[in-house]
Amino acid sequence: MSQVGVTLPFDGLPLHQHREAIERLADAGISEVSTGESNGLDALSPLLLAAAWRPELTLTAAVVSAFTRGPSIMASTAAALAEAAPGRARFGIGAGSDRIVEGWNGIPFTKPYSRVAHTLRVLRATLSGQRASTVAESAAALGIEDFKLGRPPERPPALVVAALGPRMQRLAAAEADGVVLNFLAASDVSTVRDAAAGVDRQLPDPLAVQARVFVVTGEGDPAELAARRMIAAYLSVPVYANFQRWLGRGEQLAEMAEAWDRGDRAKAVEVIPDQVVHDLFLTGSPRDIAPRVRAYLDAGVEIATLGVLPPYGVKASPSDQVDFLCELAAALWSDAVT
Template identity: 30%
Template sequence: MTAREVHLPVAAQSGVDSLVSYARRAERAGYGRVWSPETWGRDAVASLAVLAERTDSIGLGSSILPVYSRSPALLGQSAATLQEVSEGRFRLGIGPSGPAVIEGWHGAAFDRPLRRTRECVEVVRRVLSGERVEYDGEVFQLSGFRLRSKPPETPPPVDVAGLGPKSVELAGRFADGWHAVVFTPDGVRERLADLERGADLGNRDPSELRTTLSLTCCALEDRERARELARQHTAFYVGGMGTYYRKSLARQGYEEEANAVAAAWGSGEREEALGAIPDDLLDDLCAAGTPEEARGMIERFESVEGLDALAVSFPRGATEDEIETTIEALAP
């Protein structure tokens, strides 16, 4: 059975208290975990520490911490600390992000993302073991680092986000799970084959890997408002976040639509970009409409064999009330 979780909003919220409110609401409603993104808003590690202190039982995770904005040793330290303060409820999600974020926002070169991600996974695991870290990689060379605090009795799992075949294969070969975003049901199925191939290459059991899909959801009595918010969100990701999501969508059979959205967005024609997203594409990427409609759409994704968790995510333009309404409407 697919677990249902919550992916906290990527858009700026009124305060950390609003994130706590969503997490507590999700905990009361029976969701299994809340994931905190790290984009251009609040620092995810600090936010997760607050959530750990102000929730009781719900799982916590990062989705995702970019591997360019923190060193692998620091990622390991952060994971160890969050596992401690959450009393074993934490799961670390990392990934390369993309050039628009890494070069544009952090001023770092987006170089060898797959290799860097792999080495980060390996270093983080060594840090969490509590042993002295001696690592000679192609990207990182570390010597002498060791946690001075007690390492976690149960190290948190390390998941990797990825869109393309090679990045998902990497997750299967080296990580404990895969995080997917902006995928159709068939797109998830196709990438799961890459995950299994990676597991085979790493002599691992694919059934032990955890696959999580972050799905844009908006469940409102005002159907048109819900769908407009989801359409705006999709256009932003495909048109405004570099080429990665556009290329991923093209691989999933929507090349013409993805190129049309990106071209219109790049020309500043926002309404034209929204109009380039037909209803069938919106329904293949999101669960947006009335509560009854959205629940039915979610079930299409949860029926994908091999998908372990579906994280209810929210459009960038949704208000706090609309986010809370959606959490309640789509509760497991």
């Protein structure tokens, strides 16, 4: 069944004050909450609080870098999430980026595909109660000695992979419960589905597709500028730039990349084509945005997780964002019924 979720935490709202927001969103029909790890809070804490406040929510850690946590700590983290939300936990594994892994954590960012693949296999084994030596090649590749999780969960979490290219997507299609995507239009979902077609899937259930959908809570120039600034900042990072090239936007983003590389940030923001902004960001009123969220679900996305930003220069309060999301959920379910 298709779900719509939101990204946590809300900026400007201390974590211990999130309860009211989460309860309002759950009452409005939001059924999933998602976190990540970069330079903010860790991926687990907001989800554990949400699980305590609204036990029916699906919890997604999307995603944890396979480089920044060792395999045994990652298995323990995933097990804790599974215990907090039995049958509703989704643990995302990704490479991260060279900026986060190497620049911020001092860990060499080498062979990201191999790191994710071997971590996925070790997690699959250890979360089911087996020793890491069950997948000896992967344990050796990660440089770990034999390891057995002391408290494997009764219901292991779904293991999902963050994929920004065809090779990682094929890994997800073959060995993961789901794939998590970022910075894509609803029209791109078929490209991702096609990449997974023909892969020899090793699991009984079909691959679930989850996408973070970026929403700006407003319209006009401030909303567009917020979208443009985020596109320039993220799509200048090599892993994201490569993903957009694979999706067919390389030529459209070439001028932006050139301006960014020579240090002209203002020019990079300015030259992003309007079509790219429209494809990757949803702006406008809740009623405007609802059918565009529905387009992701109709294209085959099982969970559309909304990442919410205020218009540039607007200091939106967390309650304003929650109000907007509740209105959006109401419009979305109304559209679904009609």
